[in-house]
Amino acid sequence: MADKGEYAILVIEDNPGDFALVEEFLLEQIEAPIISYAPNFNEAKNILSVKTNHFDIILLDLSLPDKTGIPLIQEIIEICLGRPVIVLTGYSDLTFGVKSLSLGISDYILKDDLTSLVLYKSIVYSIERRKIVLALETSEKRARSFAKQLNNILEEERSRIAREIHDEFGQQLSGLKMSLSALKRSTSVKSTMESLITAMVDDVDHSIQSLRRIANELRPVIIDKLGLLAAIEWLVSEFEKRTGITSRLYMDLNRSAIDKTLEINIFRICQEALTNITKHAKATMVNIRIENNNGVLSIKIIDNGVGIKPDILHNPLSMGLLNMKERANLIGAELNISSAPQQGTIIEFIVNINGEKNIDSRRSFSDQDRS
Template sequence: MTTHRTSGPQAHGTKSALTQQLETTLPLYQEILRGLPVGIVVLHLENPRDVKSFRITDVNPAGALLTGATLEDLRGRTLAEFPKLLKTRLPLRCLDAFQSREPRNLGEISYGDERIREGIYAVQVFPLLDNFIGVAFENVTERRQAEQSLHQSEERFRLLVQSVQEYAIINLDPAGNVVSWNKGAERLKGYRAEEIIGKHFSAFYPPEDVADGKPQQILEEAAQRGHSEDEGLRVRKDGSRFWANVVVTALRNDKGSLQGFAKITRDMTERHGKEESLAKAKDLLELRVEQRTTVLARVNHELRTEIAERVRAEEQLRASLDQLRALAGRLQSVREEERKSIAREIHDELGQACTAIKMDLALISRKATKRQTRLLTKVDSATQLVDGMIVTLRRIASELRPRTLDDLGLAAALEGQAQEFETRTGIRCRVALPEESLVLDSERSTAIFRIFQESLTNVARHARATRVEARLEREVNQIIFRVRDNGAGFDLEAAKSRRSLGLVGMHERAFLLNGELNVESVPGTGTTLTLRIPLPPSTLPKQDLR
């Protein structure tokens, strides 16, 4: 063979054209390299007998992104600077590809160090010109993790289905043939997997349902609506029947093509039996309720009649109580008038009589001679008796109806009563009166005075107090009268159980005037009595307190 070697100007022109073409396409290759989504690393083998001498001469941006390193971290480094990488199969396979001049698929390599992100990489190596080797790789970590998770999920689901004992979980093909069988199905229906897989699921239905085409109707309904639910009798392998709840769900792929059916069966025999028993019990209960309703209607009528009678009785009692309270009020008024009349007669009649007796005794004493010593002694003794009687009559008259209450008003009567109480018992008693002038009718003045009298009587008898303070004041539209002592106090509940007449009387006086009486007391802390009475209308008779 004769070879013609081009020389001279023609050869020089060809070389220039190739050089120009190379300079034009080189930027294109670099642009393609930068745009590739896979990582590309270019290695240069500096010593063919030493794999450590592979040096990284170039890395595309995807290579840096996938490894988590920068281009500057990788370029110019030899494999000797990646000790962990030398322990993998990458260096030897690179050398093998370099020597054989053929590409090698390294499969997946798990790797990571201080420069390269930990992960799973799919790697291929291929020889380049001269002593250069190219390495192409992808980071498949997420994909492998997803595949592993999917596999684990599928395995867990398989184990779950197999471990379920209460439900028969069966997969059917589009024609209704059994393709999978779990332990619950074996326990419930009696078939082992190898006995039933491949057979039509109509084997679980009674002959009459098969003749009516019920199994096929259930599949058609599930295919049309997505699922079908039914309850009824089903047949086991041994021919026994049981009541079951069955749900059949159509299984379709992403394109909507029917792939088969999932069939879940639960034994409801026990519940069905209970429901039947419950239905019978319900019917019986309804009958008894109807009977009981009749009885209750009669009892209700009787109760309504009794309640109506009680309401009438309560109304009559309330009317009687109102009458009794009105009578009590009238008795209080009559009693006060009687007291006033008796006190006036005692003061006017007996008082004048005692005064006349005393004047006569004084006259007898002046007429008697000094020698009539026995007469003078009798006169003196009689005079003392008359003086004592006058004092007693005045006290009785004051207790019956103090003249100061009628002549000078409530304020003077309260102050006089306090002075008399202090003089008689030795217990300090003070009354505080409002500065402004107050007017009250006779009924309210009498009630306040009598309640004050009764409270002082209770203090003298039971309290063992050393001080009593009373205060009369006006608040908006009511009169407040408060009496407080520092005595021993008492148990209110015990006093209520004894029905203390003093307390009852004070409460009745307050009630008759539409007021209220509140007693606060604890053993050892004294007692406070508070009386609240609404102010009278302006049309009622007035009495100046002063």
């Protein structure tokens, strides 16, 4: 029984005999197909530009008078905007078939193998596959937007907690320290109490420093006040102080107005990479290179440590590496981690900050190249 579906089909075929055969096959399986016909590439292009979303499927002969082979596939794929394309061809070259599939066509059928059933199956599978791909893309978009929102909420929450720790407890402890100092100076305090009060002032000082450190780790004030570059400088110098690992920072970029979400995610990726070096790498040297190529930032963090074990590298289950990848995804960055045993690790990510206007064309740090 013929399929009653309303399939809009564009057949791009220069040979009238082949077109007649395809039409016959279509009519055998589909009750009322809506068939359009283009005898060459240019006409197909015109039809597709007017009726962009009209067709459910495109059947494409690979040797047209005005275009053939791979360039023909590439152009048709581009103008079809995701509609499934089935190639019908006389070439029996399998490598070519595989290559054309990798270019994005849905199926590749040899004209010698063509029957009405083969064609019908291919059409139905291609249309269904496209629906599944579209549904997957939509759900991936939703998941990504959800992850983005969660990430923003997390960062805002960290920022709020950091502010409260700093403003509330910080102020209270500073007040306490001042009171203790005043008490120490007061004439009525016995000298035996003085050393106790000095110890209390020291304790309060330590607490203030711990609070500052915790608040800064939650959300570095510097990133909000001075931006990404200053924050990375601070991060690297803190890392060097804390670990004693020789760290070279090279930044070749302008102080640009970068979107805050981008800045904080780039910072967090660098922060995790340096934390990992502290915890796992046993490195003696770290190189951080940040370069700007017309608004495309390339950030490399290179250590000379023990390297990440291949099984962990290819299948990370712990949060750090996964988070880095997720953050990179959120900001549309490409993140590559390469590592080999005893040969150190390179974390590289490339992110487009284009569209952000430069507010200062000078280099931001005079000693960018400390190498």
